[in-house]
Amino acid sequence: MKLKFPIVLRKELKETLRDRRALSLLLLFVLMYPLLVGGVLQRQIDRATRPEREGVELAVIGSEQAPTLMNQLRQRNVTITELEPMGEEEINALLRRQNVVAVLRLTPDFVDNYHAMRPARVELWFDSASDSSRKLDEIEYVLQDYSRNIAGARLLAHGVSPANLNPVLVQRYDTGTSASRSANTISTLLGIFFIPAFMFCMSTAVDSTAGERERRSLEVLMAQPVRPSDLIIGKWLAASLLSIVGITLELAIAHGILKWLPLEEIGLSWRLRWSDLAMVCLASATLSLFAAALEIALAINARSFKEAQTLVSFTMIVPLVPVILVPMLNLTNKWWMYMVPVLSNQTLLRELAKGQSIGLLPFLQTFFSSLLLAMLCVWYTERRMKSEKYMMTV
Structure with missing residues (x-):
């Protein structure tokens, strides 16, 4: 059939x-x-390449207390906007407008604690809901690098090698x-x-x-x-x-x-x-x-x-x-x-x-x-x- x-x-x-x-x-x-x-x-x-193209906008309160930190931030393509002392509500309002990635506030006792070799506190204010996580990583990397440099200089001043801070060196190889x-x-x-x-x-x-x-x-x-x-x-x-x-x-x-x-x-x-x-x-x-x-x-x-x-x-x-x-x-x-x-x-x-x-x-x-x-x-x-x-x- x-x-x-x-x-x-x-x-x-x-x-x-x-x-x-x-x-x-x-x-x-x-x-x-x-x-x-x-x-x-x-x-x-676009998000991965935006920091290199546009730079990172950072508002800083009390920038005159840490000129070395400011220079390191500028070297990493971070645009710094110096602000007068602000309260928490004003900082929150500034971040909601999304004019800057974050606000870095140095406490008034920053210099005194720094010279006394006590932890000098800095406050990093940011909005985790915004689309700027990669830019924020750039700022945090500079802050960590700045802290490591200070720790190394203080150890050298006391005759201690900064290598003692890293007794184990991990070398990573990615085969993927x-x-x-x-x-x-x-x-x-x-x-x-x-x-x-x-x-x-x-x-x-x-x-x-x-x-x-x-x-x-x-x-x-x-x-x-x-x-x-x-x-x-x-x-x-x-x-x-x-x-x-x-x-x-x-x-x-x-x-x-x-x-x-x-x-x-x-x-x-x-x-x-x-x-x-x-x-x-x-x-x-x-x-x-x-x-x-x-x-x-x-x-x-x-x-x-x-x-x-x-x-x-x-x-x-x-x-x-x-x-x-x-x-x-x-x-x-x-x-x-x-x-x-x-x-x-x-x-x-x-x-x-x-x-x-x-x-x-x-x-x-x-x-x-x-x-x-x-x-x-x-x-x-x-x-x-x-x-x-x-x-x-x-």
Whole structure:
């Protein structure tokens, strides 16, 4: 018997391409996630390079008591604004206006305590809720360096080597590459690239099943000399093709953005090659097949388009669980991760982004794990359409 699912496939694709709303949503999700990740990383890059470009604004009360400290701050590109003595409320108001990063207040007894070799107290006022943590680190580094210099000079004055302050010298060697740090840092962000696989096919999956059932056009299709398997496969492949195209375009755009961003400014890099990306897209094709099959299996049981949308919306939660939970638990790479849809794609992309050679097995696990689940969903949907109970409720 001649296979008739290509006819159903063409029919569903024509109807989908005529739906401008579905195509607009497809384009929106294709662009949204890569631009979102690019925007987040660009903001981190801007925050990392802002102190060098703009300098650090610091208000100082009692600056005349520590001229050496003021010179060290200026050498670190810190712009000092000298202020008259202020109370706590005035300092809080100044910080709320965000004109300065922090307020450094030297107590009136600073000079006396300094000459008496007692701890000379300085007060650093700042707003931890503001977006200036890196600039504040610059100020605190200068204060710590200033304190160490004073301690060393006092020890030398008493004939003691400042080296006694550090009896153990720790020399650190970081063997991690910028690519591995990059993949670990943006691990969660990589996962959201694959979640839209369930969104790209949702409209077609729901409309071609519950939508046709509500419009009573499914009865006409089932009355034709065509097997239920041809109907299901045609609708499944139509929804899957949209998802495959969407995921491929999304990953390509995201790869281009990550290649273009100056990630080295924040100690990261993106070493994924276009050939590696092609392999990831091929392995992720079955994720789209699984997403479409799962949504059709759920939507086929609904009697209306609205009811199907409610059922299918729960599929958005399933891929979010491993994507969010695994990075939070800080789990190392395990073989079973390549057997869980979405998580397997995320892990595959993360390991390749590190510039590592992972072999062929993870690709095969990622490909066939989603394909197996997709075939189970298609088998269930076909059995559902063949049942008399379903036929009576159409």
